[in-house]
Amino acid sequence: MAKGAPVLAGLDIGTSKIAVVIATAGRGFPELIGAGKSPGVGINKGVITNPDTVARCIVQALGKARKTAGVETAFAYVGYNGSGIKVRDCRVTENEEILQLIPPRMMRESVGAGFERAARAITAPVDDILKIEQSTRLAGLKVQDIIYGPWAGSRVLLTQAERELGTLLVDIGAGTTSVSIFDRGGIRETSVIPVGGEHLAGDLAVGLRISLARAENILKNYGTGEVEQFLTALSPGNDGSRGLPGDPVRSIIEARLTEILELVAAAINDFKYYGLLPGGVVFYGGVSRLSGLKVMAESRLQLPVRIGSHETAGFTPGLEPAYTNALGLVKYGYALYREKQHINERKDRFRDKFLSWF
Ligand SMILES: Nc1ncnc2c1ncn2[C@@H]1O[C@H](COP(=O)(O)OP(=O)(O)OP(=O)(O)O)[C@@H](O)[C@H]1O
Ligand SMILES: [Mg+2]
Incomplete structure (x- = not known):
């Protein structure tokens, strides 16, 4: 593991189980260093009903993952796929939070020929998101991002x-x-x-x-x-x-x-x-x-x-299928982390250039 490399966690809060994988972001790719799971209690149809109980389950899974990883995790990418998920054109009520923005797509108008461009978003009930943040925070992890489960899963399946x-x-x-x-x-x-x-x-x-x-x-x-x-x-x-x-x-x-x-x-x-x-x-x-x-x-x-x-997608053989979404979360989380790093590097280069003018 590269010294001082950031440590990322993928956290899948499923109805029946909590799965965590830990990876480092040091060498240009996410390097898997630990995994752990525990039974899920306090979750109904993918939605947290008891944040305290779920926090205890996360601590249990995280403890196992940390034992193999040998490091403390800094921040987590957490999955969500409760039944309150909706896909819609970009108009969101105050009780909803956008989980993922879907790039503009061609939408066929129901009347008339021609096509219209429209941005779409995946939304989730704000209450569900707050409970994810609460449980994860209580378990001692910082939520870096909440990601739609199948979006993360697709990264290691398709x-x-x-x-x-x-x-x-x-x-x-x-x-x-x-x-x-x-x-x-x-x-x-x-x-x-x-x-x-x-x-x-x-x-x-x-x-x-x-x-x-x-x-x-x-x-x-x-x-x-x-x-x-x-x-x-x-x-x-x-x-x-x-x-x-x-x-x-x-x-x-x-x-x-x-x-x-x-x-x-x-x-x-x-x-x-x-x-x-x-x-x-x-x-x-x-x-x-x-x-x-x-x-x-x-x-x-x-x-x-x-x-x-x-496994067939060539990702981490030996890790059971229950970890698929957690793996996807860490893989996608890593991509987001790299993107942010590039933006910061570009900003730094611009600042240095700007300062060199004076
Ligand atoms: N070999 C198997 N054959 C059939 N069903 C199985 C098998 N192994 C596990 N299951 C069932 O799969 C379910 C657990 O799957 P999974 O871990 O994907 O769910 P989850 O992520 O906890 O739930 P959700 O995604 O709905 O919130 C359980 O209902 C379990 O009984
Ligand atoms: Mg699941």
Whole structure:
């Protein structure tokens, strides 16, 4: 690690977990030096409901990351993807804060021919942003910037060509599913739907009359031998009261997944996006690892589907998928940091030139 190099943290506050990665900005690229995560408590559908509890969870995750990094972090780039996210033309009410400015895009007028240029912004409820700042500050970190989660995720999931040509990025997490269209290098449309893995686990718990913890375990192991064993134990011969015909786990999961895919299709429809999507759909988030998702999604969305991974994008092998957004945050944060540095250098050069005139 370069001596005196600034230390950046990417902080993903997800509904089910907090993930932190730490990197240094010394050598012209972000050098990953630590990572840690903890269960998320006090977060509902991506929105902080209890800042004190969340602060404690951040401290826990940060402690683990700092242990491997061996340094104290200075500032954090924090992700947000609650369902209060909106994309709109640049008119913002006093209760909303702009998260990301979308570069001007060509918008087709609903009436008449011709096109009109308009700037667009991704906005989030001010209350949600204040709670992120509060929790992060309570955990002892300085918030450098708050960044829209899928925007950060795209940095380690999508190729440059996918971001340029038109690709749909879908993050199915625990409490939210975000759907975003990328083209010409930026997000064109986005929407956060309040459904995710929690609903799949809830359905399994109710349908199979088991605890939520066990249902979550089944969900994570779906498609492996462990679930087959569990099903054998539930078969009518072994437990008449609980016995369910056929493959109950599969029917419950497929039913809820079909509903989630219907909501994704409806969101795409609502975008009224006129471009093509040659990049197809890239899924990520915990639920994207569900066996059978690719086939179901291809059939429902009628687009080629791939399951995204920061590893296949050549970024930090060995770090589990739960860190994808945190990695994206630190990568994008680093780009912002470099940009700011260049501006400052230009300002310094201008000041020196100006002073040399006297
Ligand atoms: N292998 C797997 N198969 C299916 N589901 C899984 C698997 N692994 C994790 N999950 C589910 O994914 C969810 C967690 O995913 P993720 O870490 O992306 O969510 P999050 O970031 O905490 O939530 P959100 O983005 O909605 O705020 C949980 O509901 C978990 O049960
Ligand atoms: Mg998430």
